[in-house]
Amino acid sequence: MNIIASSTSRPTARALTAEEKHEIDHEMTLYPDKRAVGLEALKIVQKHQGWVSDESLMGVAEYLGMSAHELDGVATFFNLIFRRPVGRNVILFCDSVSCWIMGCDRIKEHISNRLGIDYGQTTADGEYTLLPVPCLGDCDRAPVMLMDGEQHRNLTAEKIDQLFAQRALNKEASESK
Amino acid sequence: MAKITVDGIVYEVNPQNNLLQECLSHGLDLPYFCWHPCMGSVGACRQCAVKQYRNADDKIGTVVMSCMTPASDGAIISIADAQAVKMRSSVIESLMISHPHDCPVCEEGGECHLQDMTQMSGHNYRRYDFKKVTHRNQNLGPFINHEMNRCIACYRCVRYYDDYAGGKDLAALGAHHHVYFGRQEEGTLESEFSGNLVEVCPTGVFTDKTFSEHYTRKWDLQTAPSICTGCGAGCNTTPGERYGTLRRIVNRYHHDLNGYFLCDRGRFGYGFNSSDNRITEASLVSSHADEKGVRKPLTQQEAQRQFDALTAGDVVGIGSPRASLESNLALRARVGVKNFYAGFSAEQQRCMQAVIAINREQGLHCPDIRTLEQADCVLVVNEDITNTSPRFALALRQAVRNRAAQLATDARIPLWQDAAVRELAQNELSPLFILSPQGTRLDDVATETFLSTIAQQVALLSAIANTIDASVGTAATDEDSAEQARRIAAALISATKPTIVSGTSAGSEALIHATANVARALRKYSVQSAAINLCFAMPEVNTMGLALLMEEGGGTLDEALQRLARGNADAAIVLENDLSLRTTPAAIDAAIAGTDSGSAVWVVIDQLHNSFNARAQLLLPVTSFAEQNSTFVNYEGRAQSSHQVFPADAALRPGYEWLTPHDPLSPLLTTSETILFHSAQTLAAFAGAEKLLPPRTGMQALMKSPRQLHRYSGRTAMHAHSNVHESKQPTDRQSPMAFSMEGLSLQKDSSLLSAAWAPGWNSNQAISKFQDEINGELKQGCKGVHLLQRTLPPQSAMAVNSAKAGKKGTFVVYFIDHIFGSDELSAKSPAITARSVGPYLCIGKSEATALGLHQHGLARVSNGDHVVELPVLIRQRIAAGAVGIYCGAEINRHLFAGSVSVAPVNEDDNVLARSRQMFSDLIINDSLINNSESGRG
Numbered sequence A: 001m002n003i004i005a006s007s008t009s010r011p012t013a014r015a016l017t018a019e020e021k022h023e024i025d026h027e028m029t030l031y032p033d034k035r036a037v038g039l040e041a042l043k044i045v046q047k048h049q050g051w052v053s054d055e056s057l058m059g060v061a062e063y064l065g066m067s068a069h070e071l072d073g074v075a076t077f078f079n080l081i082f083r084r085p086v087g088r089n090v091i092l093f094c095d096s097v098s099c100w101i102m103g104c105d106r107i108k109e110h111i112s113n114r115l116g117i118d119y120g121q122t123t124a125d126g127e128y129t130l131l132p133v134p135c136l137g138d139c140d141r142a143p144v145m146l147m148d149g150e151q152h153r154n155l156t157a158e159k160i161d162q163l164f165a166q167r168a169l170n171k172e173a174s175e176s177k
Numbered sequence B: 001m002a003k004i005t006v007d008g009i010v011y012e013v014n015p016q017n018n019l020l021q022e023c024l025s026h027g028l029d030l031p032y033f034c035w036h037p038c039m040g041s042v043g044a045c046r047q048c049a050v051k052q053y054r055n056a057d058d059k060i061g062t063v064v065m066s067c068m069t070p071a072s073d074g075a076i077i078s079i080a081d082a083q084a085v086k087m088r089s090s091v092i093e094s095l096m097i098s099h100p101h102d103c104p105v106c107e108e109g110g111e112c113h114l115q116d117m118t119q120m121s122g123h124n125y126r127r128y129d130f131k132k133v134t135h136r137n138q139n140l141g142p143f144i145n146h147e148m149n150r151c152i153a154c155y156r157c158v159r160y161y162d163d164y165a166g167g168k169d170l171a172a173l174g175a176h177h178h179v180y181f182g183r184q185e186e187g188t189l190e191s192e193f194s195g196n197l198v199e200v201c202p203t204g205v206f207t208d209k210t211f212s213e214h215y216t217r218k219w220d221l222q223t224a225p226s227i228c229t230g231c232g233a234g235c236n237t238t239p240g241e242r243y244g245t246l247r248r249i250v251n252r253y254h255h256d257l258n259g260y261f262l263c264d265r266g267r268f269g270y271g272f273n274s275s276d277n278r279i280t281e282a283s284l285v286s287s288h289a290d291e292k293g294v295r296k297p298l299t300q301q302e303a304q305r306q307f308d309a310l311t312a313g314d315v316v317g318i319g320s321p322r323a324s325l326e327s328n329l330a331l332r333a334r335v336g337v338k339n340f341y342a343g344f345s346a347e348q349q350r351c352m353q354a355v356i357a358i359n360r361e362q363g364l365h366c367p368d369i370r371t372l373e374q375a376d377c378v379l380v381v382n383e384d385i386t387n388t389s390p391r392f393a394l395a396l397r398q399a400v401r402n403r404a405a406q407l408a409t410d411a412r413i414p415l416w417q418d419a420a421v422r423e424l425a426q427n428e429l430s431p432l433f434i435l436s437p438q439g440t441r442l443d444d445v446a447t448e449t450f451l452s453t454i455a456q457q458v459a460l461l462s463a464i465a466n467t468i469d470a471s472v473g474t475a476a477t478d479e480d481s482a483e484q485a486r487r488i489a490a491a492l493i494s495a496t497k498p499t500i501v502s503g504t505s506a507g508s509e510a511l512i513h514a515t516a517n518v519a520r521a522l523r524k525y526s527v528q529s530a531a532i533n534l535c536f537a538m539p540e541v542n543t544m545g546l547a548l549l550m551e552e553g554g555g556t557l558d559e560a561l562q563r564l565a566r567g568n569a570d571a572a573i574v575l576e577n578d579l580s581l582r583t584t585p586a587a588i589d590a591a592i593a594g595t596d597s598g599s600a601v602w603v604v605i606d607q608l609h610n611s612f613n614a615r616a617q618l619l620l621p622v623t624s625f626a627e628q629n630s631t632f633v634n635y636e637g638r639a640q641s642s643h644q645v646f647p648a649d650a651a652l653r654p655g656y657e658w659l660t661p662h663d664p665l666s667p668l669l670t671t672s673e674t675i676l677f678h679s680a681q682t683l684a685a686f687a688g689a690e691k692l693l694p695p696r697t698g699m700q701a702l703m704k705s706p707r708q709l710h711r712y713s714g715r716t717a718m719h720a721h722s723n724v725h726e727s728k729q730p731t732d733r734q735s736p737m738a739f740s741m742e743g744l745s746l747q748k749d750s751s752l753l754s755a756a757w758a759p760g761w762n763s764n765q766a767i768s769k770f771q772d773e774i775n776g777e778l779k780q781g782c783k784g785v786h787l788l789q790r791t792l793p794p795q796s797a798m799a800v801n802s803a804k805a806g807k808k809g810t811f812v813v814y815f816i817d818h819i820f821g822s823d824e825l826s827a828k829s830p831a832i833t834a835r836s837v838g839p840y841l842c843i844g845k846s847e848a849t850a851l852g853l854h855q856h857g858l859a860r861v862s863n864g865d866h867v868v869e870l871p872v873l874i875r876q877r878i879a880a881g882a883v884g885i886y887c888g889a890e891i892n893r894h895l896f897a898g899s900v901s902v903a904p905v906n907e908d909d910n911v912l913a914r915s916r917q918m919f920s921d922l923i924i925n926d927s928l929i930n931n932s933e934s935g936r937g
């Protein structure tokens, strides 16, 4: 669709990268309808860009021949499609019932104090974003959080400190390389 | 027929429907939000809960959603059951959790379905004491306000806007308690049918922005049944007035025509009524030596005296396709038939004659809008209906879904199961073929759009007819077009309700005949089946009415102007017509020069000032559609009454009053009713029109219908600033309606439905109380009178002259129409003006490159004698060798008809920036995608 309705100030579609297109093309072979690929395409873009900007959203919409409005309906339906920039590490912190019983509030306080961010915020250096999620399915090892695709269980303040210290070390090491 | 039992009472029902619809059809009060009479059910809001029992012995029952349960034979339900009542009151309480305490400042208040349903469901105390979810609103353009906090998440808006009207820029964003109905980014809603959101949304989220400018509660509006003057479709409307100004227009249900929906031109195009451009007093250009040429105001009496004196002799009268039938009749009666001339060009008159003949031909059928919706294969010929007769386009968006209906029927899914039917059908649509010089706004649901000039269309139509019936038309000369013709012919032949839609915009008789030939071929091919649907959209509200009147004698506009140029008349009367839109400036100048030399005068009767009527010696102000009683004849030849909504300013009079010689002994002779009655008796073309007149029997003979709801307030205070005594209500001697709250109540007689209202139903959704069943006929309404009968025997296909090709180095011109801007009067409404663009030129990419034109740059367009510089819009979707011109109010289209040459102009950055800005407001579809190609991986 090429509806001429964009004034200069509005964001315009970003051309998708060859890699993104390649992966989206693969998804397209799996569905009878291009629009069905919407969610997968958004995940692909997020994987490469970290989040889905307006420009990326429009790029995907154009590529799939659907309206950006419709696609944004999909994007915003899912909490884990990020429509605002997030840190390099997204902490998905469980605040559901088992974790709550096991004192996750204190752990969350600890993380917040240490990183200086609350739920929904990103550290100034762009390293961490903290988000609440409901139940990570690991209740017997509550409190639990998910960071970078890795589940961290039986959380304590010390464990959190270790985790962040380790990450800082890793980061230095990779930067000095 | 099946029977169901509701609270112990047995009702006859149609088992194809759901329980909710049947309960409402039987006049029962059952609250609902997400169900809509023509959008079916999705079971989203849970408000329509009832108790259903398995059999007579079942005393416990289960709570079900009535909108999701078929009204199957023997069903036993209860609306009054305590559990069901409790459920409904809990549902409304939770839907209302985040709803603000807004009613006093909410523009929905007083006609709010949410208020009505909340009361009906018995939720009258708000217990939720916590923080509510709040949202940021968006600026959705000049038509619609957005106040998301009022949303109850019924999803009706997106189901209407996207699913029903084919919009692409409104979405349900987010989820659960923070779901948001809006655009991905702030901006003008693009759909030409966005205004219906105002009525579809049961709350105050989407409200009419033009109404906000001068807001009045529904119960304080004076209203009357009216007809939209935006085009010739004849949609029914309810305009509302307060303190002497027209405040808004809402839909008025008509079973055959507009149903529940209007287009945005019709809804928001009323502002010209109170525009600064309005002619508010009579004026005469003085002929005294000392003040020659000075325009002086006249009182009404002086004006009438001058009018009678100046037009005593042999007078040319020029009628108008946008004036009421009565005014045209009165003009004709005043000047005599030999002096009466149509207000449209000879070319349009020829086209209209052709269309009328086709509309009389047996074996063809002119579909009303509802019938258009039922078509299972549609061919649109040239007419850009989204921009010329917009309501048709919304109907065709339903027609393409008949494939889905077919699939659902085969799968035994009831059609009201909206989500299931859509899920089943996916991208499957019934065939829709479009022949057009440029991409259209319907292309997204079209099977194919053939970009073609008029000459190419005539050839293709001829080939289609030839494919269906080898004895007519001519076969295509090249294999491509032969293949196209075969595809279209095959689809038309295999359809059960093939339908062809065109219009007269191209001004081409050949195209009209070629179009009809396809219908004739189809008729011949399928002799036994029902008549073939064929209709032509009409550009103006009374184009058909005037064309019918011209059957009874009279000349063309060109003849009138030539006669005036020869100085062969004592005066000319021009009725509600800006002649500069109908002919070339030269023709008008010559006519004026001719009258000047013979010192004949021009009298123009009109609503708005314009450059043409500024040249008239005597200018008479006329009432608008809302200030007078009128009859308008739509594209089908259906005459409909449009009732006066409010008394106009004293200086204004209806055209027929100015024109009819005043007889002090019988003032009643000048009413619209007597004029119509007289014409029905004397003119064959209008035989039967008297059936429009209200009955003079029974209660109606004694009482009038009120234009004001019984809650109308402030009547005693309205004029208190000038006089503390309550003034008498103005009397209406001309119509069966009164400017008053008193009279026949709607519940007794709704033949003149001033506004849909019923106890407990304050919103426009009260209309269900006036229908014989949901989506049925209005119980007492008048659907209009068909003036065209199928009296002519089937014609064989007419020979069609192929249009002549343009000279080498020139382009064939087609004219572009825009829903906002192309209609003369609505274009002068502020909200419509805000959506309009200036004149421009459309050209294809390769042509532009060859000429050295840039996107949004300037081009010099010339036909040899006349030259104009226009901003350029390079389109992907445009017929080769053609250029489109949008004239707006600035360019005279008669100067550039035919073919033109185009050359680049050196533009500076300012020009570029200006036209870029302009084109950014333009909403067109220049996509390469038709439905058949979209959505496929």
Ligand code: SF4
Pocket (backbone or CB within 6 Å): B150, B151, B152, B153, B154, B155, B156, B157, B158, B181, B200, B201, B202, B203, B205, B206
């Ligand atoms: S905006 Fe109106 S129509 Fe849309 S979901 Fe909310 S209440 Fe329903």
Ligand code: SF4
Pocket (backbone or CB within 6 Å): B228, B229, B230, B231, B232, B233, B234, B235, B258, B262, B263, B264, B265, B266, B267, B389, B390, B391, B392
């Ligand atoms: S389609 Fe024509 S008659 Fe109907 S609302 Fe629109 S402008 Fe008015």
Ligand code: FES
Pocket (backbone or CB within 6 Å): A094, A095, A096, A097, A098, A099, A100, A134, A135, A136, A137, A138, A139, A142, A143, A144
């Ligand atoms: S509640 Fe936290 S993992 Fe289940």
Ligand code: FES
Pocket (backbone or CB within 6 Å): B020, B031, B032, B033, B034, B035, B041, B042, B043, B044, B045, B046, B047, B048, B049, B065, B066, B067, B068
């Ligand atoms: S109307 Fe039945 S669930 Fe909404």
